Amino acid sequence: MTDLRPRRSVLYMPGANERALEKAKTLPADALILDLEDAVAPDAKAEARKRVCAAVASGEYGERELVIRTNGLDTSWHEDDLRAAAEAGPDAILIPKVNSAAEVHQVERALEAAPDHTAIWAMVETPIAMLHAHEIASASPRLTVLVMGTNDLAKELQAEHVPGRAPLLAGLSLALLGARAAGKVILDGVYNDVQDLAGFEAECLQGRQFGFDGKTLIHPKQLEPCNRVFAPSEEEVERSRRIIDAFEEASREGRGVVTVDGRMIENLHVENARRVLTLAEAVAARG
Structure with missing residues (x-):
């Protein structure tokens, strides 16, 4: 059965930004993704890793679920990220661009020494991941959540970002089918225009109607509408x-x-x- 822990709003926070990590302690997000990947410049990766792991160990984030997003499996930072994150023991470790069950198994082996409560979250953001969504979602009991990477998916499809997301609907549906068939949680992708709250709320409603458990966010101003839409009225x-x-x-x-x-x-x-x-x-x- 799908885990019913609230994950309405899951906010990305840049791991290199100390002020952002401090502010996150007061935000009404159900979960925080402390990011070591896209939000961190190459020369700041090592410092961000230390800062994020210290934040997880601080115990100052209340009931918010804490997730560390590592750099990708094919990067020079991934192994160090995974090792440090496992020692820090967050609620979960988010792996970008997961395309197969074999990659989940690779991460699972690397986390053998991690605390039992530290789950694996997998980002699915490529056409091959959409086609293998059930294989990925069912690869390990430790994998509990799929996270849509809709920006990368649109790029790979050579699709346009349009209201209603028509070019992405097949991929969203495949990922949802895979997650639900495996009994796992699945989170919708981000909405890029932080000024367009009406468009953002419409996409939240679409995501909820599709069956997503919540949505990943890139700005705190998106929290209120997201929490409202994804909560039972x-x-x-x-x-x-x-x-x-x-x-x-x-x-x-x-x-x-x-x-x-x-x-x-x-x-x-x-x-x-x-x-x-x-x-x-x-x-x-x-x-």
Whole structure:
């Protein structure tokens, strides 16, 4: 079953920026990705690695899930990143551009000495990763989350960034199918225009309707709409309670047919209602 820990908003933070890492302690993000890859210049990689690992060890980020994104498997920094991240023991280590189960197994072997709670997150951001999404997602019990890399996917497809993301929909669907078939969490990719909050919220809604658990973000101003869209609404919570109550009452009375708001209710609707309530409770516990 998919882990229902809230991951509505997952914010990338540049690992070389001490002020950003400090600010992240106060932001209402469900998770933080402390980035050693794209957000860090080559000559700042080593210092960023030390800073990020110290941040993870500080214990000053509250309930926020802490994830370290390493540099790619094919880079000269990857092994040092993985070794240091394993020692720091974050909630997860995010590996960019994962294209196969073999690459997941390679990372898994490298993390044998890491704490048991440190999971693997895999970025899927190439056409081959879309086609192998289930293979990647099911490669290891330690791999718990797939993260869409939509910017790189668009680049590889030679596609344009357009409202509605029509060029990416096939890839998004394949990744979702792979993640859900393996029972794993999957996060939507970033929205690049931090000034366009209306467009961002529309893409959050699209992602939620598709079935993503949350969205990766590049700016704190994206947190509020993202948290709101990916959390169950009061109406959803209230309807979920009515579905469960009606189904349980019918079961006690031996009735085989249950309707709520004129719609027939089956076991699958009850399971979804319980998932909504569990997620709502987890979100509420975050304050």
